[in-house]
Structures are given as C-alpha cells and as structure tokens.
Amino acid sequence: MSKCRKILRLRKFHKLKNKDIVLPDEMFDSAYHSSCYKTFTVLKRHFFSTDVKKKVPSQPSTSSSGIKQPSTSSDSSIISDTVVHDSLVKDVSLPETEEAGKEIEAEAEQPLEEGPSQVSIEASTVQTFDSVVLANVNLCFFCNKKKKQYRSKNEPLRTSLKDQFEKSILSNLKPDTEIYNETLAKIQSILSCQVYYHNVCRQNFRNQKRSLVKSPVRTSWHISREIHETVYEEICYLIEENVINRGRCYFLSYLHKEYLEMFKELSEGSDATSIFTTHYLEEKIHKKFTDKIQILVSNKKKVVAPKGISTIDDSLFAHLKDQDTLQAAAAILRAEILGIKRKKLPDYLPSQRLKKGECSTPPMISDFFSSTLGGYNRKRRNCDTFQHHVKSLSQDIIYMTHNGNIKTSKHICLGMTLIDDEDESHNVPHDSDDDE
Numbered sequence: 001m002s003k004c005r006k007i008l009r010l011r012k013f014h015k016l017k018n019k020d021i022v023l024p025d026e027m028f029d030s031a032y033h034s035s036c037y038k039t040f041t042v043l044k045r046h047f048f049s050t051d052v053k054k055k056v057p058s059q060p061s062t063s064s065s066g067i068k069q070p071s072t073s074s075d076s077s078i079i080s081d082t083v084v085h086d087s088l089v090k091d092v093s094l095p096e097t098e099e100a101g102k103e104i105e106a107e108a109e110q111p112l113e114e115g116p117s118q119v120s121i122e123a124s125t126v127q128t129f130d131s132v133v134l135a136n137v138n139l140c141f142f143c144n145k146k147k148k149q150y151r152s153k154n155e156p157l158r159t160s161l162k163d164q165f166e167k168s169i170l171s172n173l174k175p176d177t178e179i180y181n182e183t184l185a186k187i188q189s190i191l192s193c194q195v196y197y198h199n200v201c202r203q204n205f206r207n208q209k210r211s212l213v214k215s216p217v218r219t220s221w222h223i224s225r226e227i228h229e230t231v232y233e234e235i236c237y238l239i240e241e242n243v244i245n246r247g248r249c250y251f252l253s254y255l256h257k258e259y260l261e262m263f264k265e266l267s268e269g270s271d272a273t274s275i276f277t278t279h280y281l282e283e284k285i286h287k288k289f290t291d292k293i294q295i296l297v298s299n300k301k302k303v304v305a306p307k308g309i310s311t312i313d314d315s316l317f318a319h320l321k322d323q324d325t326l327q328a329a330a331a332i333l334r335a336e337i338l339g340i341k342r343k344k345l346p347d348y349l350p351s352q353r354l355k356k357g358e359c360s361t362p363p364m365i366s367d368f369f370s371s372t373l374g375g376y377n378r379k380r381r382n383c384d385t386f387q388h389h390v391k392s393l394s395q396d397i398i399y400m401t402h403n404g405n406i407k408t409s410k411h412i413c414l415g416m417t418l419i420d421d422e423d424e425s426h427n428v429p430h431d432s433d434d435d436e
Contacts (some may be wrong), residue, residue: 001027005403006098013240050340141165141186142201150200157196162187165195172206231262232284243306244292245279250315252295252302256281256323261331265338278302329368336364337401357409361394369393 004023007132011019018040103366138157139146160168168188187195233237235255242248256278263272282302286295296303298312303320305312340359369390374381381387395408407415 010047086364138196140201141195141197148198155198155200158198159194159282162193162195172259206373219424227263227266231259241306249303250307250322251324252304254281255325336362337398342406357412365394366390
C-alpha cells in the first residue's frame with residue numbers, strides 16, 4: 001500500500017494517467033488483478049530521476065512490511081514485480097525542485113497510520129456529480145472530454161469565466177424549464193471560477209437548444225409540403241377504394257393528372273409538374289401498395305390494376321381511354337368555371353340587374369350541356385324549353401362549383417321568392433276560436 005501511495009504521488013506530480021485514483025484508507029480482505037497492479041505501478045525511469053542528489057527512500061519488501069498482501073492466483077509474479085520496482089526506486093532520484101522533493105520525501109517517511117487523512121482529502125474531491133469532477137480536471141463542460149477532433153483537427157480546450165459562461169449559455173434557453181434548471185444547476189455546482197469547453201461543443205449545444213425554444217417558421221416550402229401530403233393521401237384513398245376494393249383500373253397518367261389538378265387548386269394556381277413527375281408517383285404508390293396492386297403496360301400506356309389481372313384487353317383499354325378523355329373534359333370545364341369573376345351587386349337592385357345575377361354563363365358551359373342533352377338534333381336544341389333547361393343546369397353547376405360564393409340570377413330569384421313566402425306566412429291572420 002505504501003508503494004502504491006508513492007506511485008500515486010509521482011503520477012499526480014507529473015500529471016500522468018491514473019492520477020485521480022483513490023486508494024483505500026486501510027487494507028481490507030480483497031483481491032486485485034495483477035495486470036491492473038502492473039499498469040499502475042510501472043513508470044518510466046525519468047519520472048523517478050530528475051535530481052541525482054536526492055534519492056527516493058527504499059521501500060520495505062512486501063514480506064517485512066507487516067501488512068498481509070491479498071492473495072491472488074499469480075502471487076509469484078506480483079512479488080517479482082514488487083522487488084523489481086523497489087530496486088528501481090532505490091536507484092532513482094526525486095523531482096527537480098528541492099521543496100517539492102522534500103515534500104514528497106516527508107510524505108514517504110510518514111507511517112501508514114497517518115495515510116487515511118491524505119486519502120480522505122483526495123476522496124472528498126472526487127464525487128459522482130460531473131460538475132465537481134470538472135472543477136478538479138480540465139474537461140469540456142458539454143462532452144466531459146479533454147481532447148476532441150473536429151474535421152480531422154484537434155479542437156482546443158477554451159476557458160471562460162463562470163459568470164460570463166452562465167449568462168451566455170442561459171440566454172438561449174427559456175427560463176423555468178427543465179433544460180434551463182438542469183443547465184443552471186450544473187454550472188452553479190462547479191467549484192472553480194473558470195469553465196472549460198470546446199467551441200464546437202458549445203455551438204452544437206446552442207443550436208440544439210435554440211431549435212427547441214424558437215417556434216419553427218412556416219415558409220412556402222412547408223406549405224407546399226403539407227399540400228403534397230394532403231393530395232397524396234387523396235390519391236391513395238382513390239386507389240384503395242376503387243382499385244383494391246372495387247377492382248377498377250386506371251391509367252397512371254390519369255392518376256397523375258388528378259394529383260396535379262388537386263395540387264393546383266389547393267395551392268391557388270401553383271404548378272407541380274416539374275417536381276412531381278409520373279415516374280415519381282409510380283414509385284410512391286408501388287412502394288405503398290406493393291402486395292395489393294400491379295402496374296401493367298398496354299399499348300405503351302401504364303395501367304394501375306389490382307392483383308389478379310394478367311393482361312389488359314382491347315375493351316378495357318378503350319374504356320380507360322374514354323375515362324381519361326372525360327377527365328380531361330371535366331378539368332377544362334372546372335377551370336373555366338373557376339375562372340369566372342364575380343360582379344358585386346349594387347345597393348339599389350333594379351329588376352334588370354337581378355336578371356343578370358353576379359355572373360354570366362360562359363358559352364363553353366352552355367355548349368357542353370347543349371351537346372350532352374340535345375346531341376346533334378338541331379331542331380331540339382333551338383327549342384325555348386330546351387334552352388331554359390340548359391341555362392338552369394349551367395347556373396346550377398356554377399353555383400355548386402363555387403360553393404355558393406357566386407350567385408346566378410336563378411338563385412337570386414329563388415332566394416327572393418322564399419323570402420316573400422315567409423313574409424306572407426307571417427302576415428296571414430289566425431282564425432279565432434271564439435264561435436260566439
């Protein structure tokens with residue numbers, strides 16, 4: 001034990017590895033590893049001999065020290081190592097300064113009974129809390145390391161005054177939070193007036209905590225991403241309901257057009273053609289529905305089909321082609337209706353102004369319903385009753401597409417009629433129950 005204490009003092013004097021080991025106050029019945037003992041006690045010669053005038057007092061052998069060494073499976077190797085190191089200590093000298101040499105020599109001559117006081121002082125400085133360890137050893141406040149490499153370069157260990165360090169670190173944290181309280185407690189528990197840190201560790205800590213405190217800023221990219229997520233969910237719902245559950249087939253280009261139209265409408269005119277391509281949509285839906293759908297190729301057109309369909313025959317392909325054409329026509333009509341500008345009604349409404357409503361019917365919509373209802377029968381299409389039906393349907397389509405935000409002449413007249421009927425019902429006198 002005396003030898004271990006001398007080695008420990010030399011390690012502390014030269015600031016070597018294992019200089020913070022705490023030795024027990026007294027011997028107790030316990031074993032140790034011979035490899036650990038050898039690693040701790042072996043020192044190079046120049047750590048012992050720096051002044052030839054002062055000699056380190058020789059150590060009594062293990063057998064004559066009066067203290068029974070713990071027994072291990074390799075007692076012979078330990079005894080031989082002890083003898084070698086004792087002989088080495090006899091031939092070397094103390095460190096340079098005379099005062100330091102006298103201090104170490106005086107400590108070496110103290111009996112074993114006076115050792116616990118020194119060991120207790122050393123043990124009192126080594127505690128489990130990290131901040132106390134940082135007060136005794138120059139370690140980084142954040143990573144608890146002395147050496148650190150950043151971008152293949154050694155990061156220097158910087159110092160800062162405790163008060164300045166506390167203000168700088170806590171300024172990026174929100175008060176009265178768990179992170180704030182933990183950081184404050186760790187800083188205040190440091191005994192030294194200086195705090196050691198790596199600049200890269202401090203910057204990483206600052207960026208990490210700043211992201212937790214500050215609310216994220218919503219940019220156009222965030223809005224566009226949310227719209228993409230919403231539209232993709234709608235496409236997935238269409239595939240799951242119609243392709244998987246009902247066994248229908250769709251052109252991949254059909255689904256892609258649906259995606260682009262929905263995105264354009266939700267983003268108020270933004271175009272995602274260059275970002276969200278047909279190939280990208282194919283990869284996403286194939287990854288999501290790998291075991292439920294398949295993508296076939298027919299006449300150089302990709303078809304999204306349910307499992308179980310091996311080929312696309314001519315009739316099915318013609319049906320899909322017509323479906324694609326109808327979708328294109330519906331998209332054109334919808335774009336035409338959404339492009340209608342509302343004409344605000346004045347405060348004074350003459351009868352002629354009510355007949356016009358807040359908008360006029362585009363000719364494209366009237367022609368579409370004329371062709372749908374009358375076909376190529378010119379005589380029927382020129383009938384007044386037929387034209388009245390076409391006008392009524394066109395105005396209903398405009399009203400429904402704009403969710404009632406644009407009112408045509410038909411819907412204004414219907415609203416006024418309902419108001420008049422309600423007023424008349426309130427003005428009708430009730431029959432008296434008095435017969436006499």
